[in-house]
Amino acid sequence: MLRIHFTPEDLTRVRVAPGPDVLWEITNSVQTLQRTDGERVFGAWRRRVRPRLPESRRLLTPLLPPHGYSPDFLTPACGDRSTLRSAVDTLLGTPRRRLRTELARLAGSARLPPWVSSLADGDTDTLARLGEALHAYQAEALVPHWRHVRADLEADRALRTRHLMDGGTEALLTGLGPDVRWRPPVLEVTYPVDQHLRLGGRGLLLQPSFFCWPAPTTLADGDLPPVLVHPIHHTADWAAPPAAAGPATGRGPLGRLLGQTRADLLRATRGGCSTVEAARMLQVTHPAVSQHMNVLRAAGLTTTVRTGGRAFHLATAEGRALLAAEDHRTGRGQGAEPRP
Structure with a gap:
């Protein structure tokens, strides 16, 4: 406890x-990748990612066992973490004394490969290899789903x-x-x-x-x-191949309630989408997307985050509940969100 x-x-x-911490996502995903539970949420992702991982992942798995202690320096709590590069630079700047202390604690509960001794000594080449492994892992395991x-x-x-x-x-x-x-x-x-x-x-x-x-x-x-x-809720089809990850369109209960275009837009926001992406997926104009999103937002079914001049739309808890009710009634996605 x-x-x-x-x-x-x-x-x-x-x-x-305010948003995801990329090093926490890397460390948690490396650990989750080694586990076998959570099949409904992570099973498809594990099957897609494992064959694609670079050999450099071998530097990460010994440091991040699926159970028990893992070193704190891999998820720095201070310093610039606004981008992966800056976060990795902060990590690689960990004082040698802290490296030794935390890796010694890890060695007390897990059998570590010989190169970890060089990492504990702050060897610059080993630290550089660790940084490269973090970047390579992120590119293959996380970027396609970011x-x-x-x-x-x-x-x-x-x-x-x-x-x-x-x-x-x-x-x-x-x-x-x-x-x-x-x-x-x-x-x-x-x-x-x-x-x-x-x-x-x-x-x-x-x-x-x-x-x-x-x-x-x-x-x-x-x-x-x-x-x-x-942990958080997960969109039901988040790990599906791109061709299968788009919104489920076609007439259904929500179409009769909201109108077909608004129902399709609400489905698109389950996984999040920009105005441009929504217009392309539904083959409607950008102003039409904005007009319908205004209605959905006023009803409390979606929210809009504006960053870098782009509008990013996502379903609220109420919108997701409405989509889940439609899934249940039509037999789609039952049991897709096992955790509250």
Whole structure:
């Protein structure tokens, strides 16, 4: 059990991460790739990714076993993490003393290959190889699915924000799923080992993670900036081949309720899409997409995130519930979202 101890000040300093943390997604996905559970969510992704992984993945799997301890330096809590390159640069700048300490702890629970000794010594060539392995893994395992990762995390952030607005910090904490229980002033999290994290006024960052499975996780070193990384909902067809990943069109219950174009647009936003992508998929004009999205947004079924001059649309929790009800009634996608 992980027990996170809050002070009154900490309750005012709970934050939701603004987006995916690429190094957490890499580390969690490497671990999830080695597991066999979560077949309904990750099975198709595992089967597609495993044959494509570069040989450099052999540098990552020993450092990130599917169960138990993994080093904190692989997910730095400080420094520039705005891009993968900057995040990897921060990781590679880990002080030698910390490398030795964390890798020695890992060696106490797992048999490590000889090259890890060079990594613990801060050898520049070994560190460079690790950096290259992170970039290569991300390109093969994550980039093809990054649109779904981003969309589902944005949907989760919208849901957390709604919990916070409707019920405050306690509603935000209690809404993190069945593995989390709020017993004031302690947040109890299902965890493989007993660990206490005393916030002491530092607050807590809630970091949603697409590949975190099956329960939340955190850093082992309680002196590092506190973070709780937690699983999220997954779009049912997120790992499907591109040709099969588009919106399900055709007449159905939602078409009769909303109108066919709006129903198709709502289906498109299940995995997230831009105005340009929606117009191309549905073969309608950009102004038509914007007009219909305005109606869906006003009804609370979609939300729109604007970044870099582009509008990115995704279904809200209410919109996803409506789509799930249609799936259930028509026999599509039953059991596709096993976790709350």
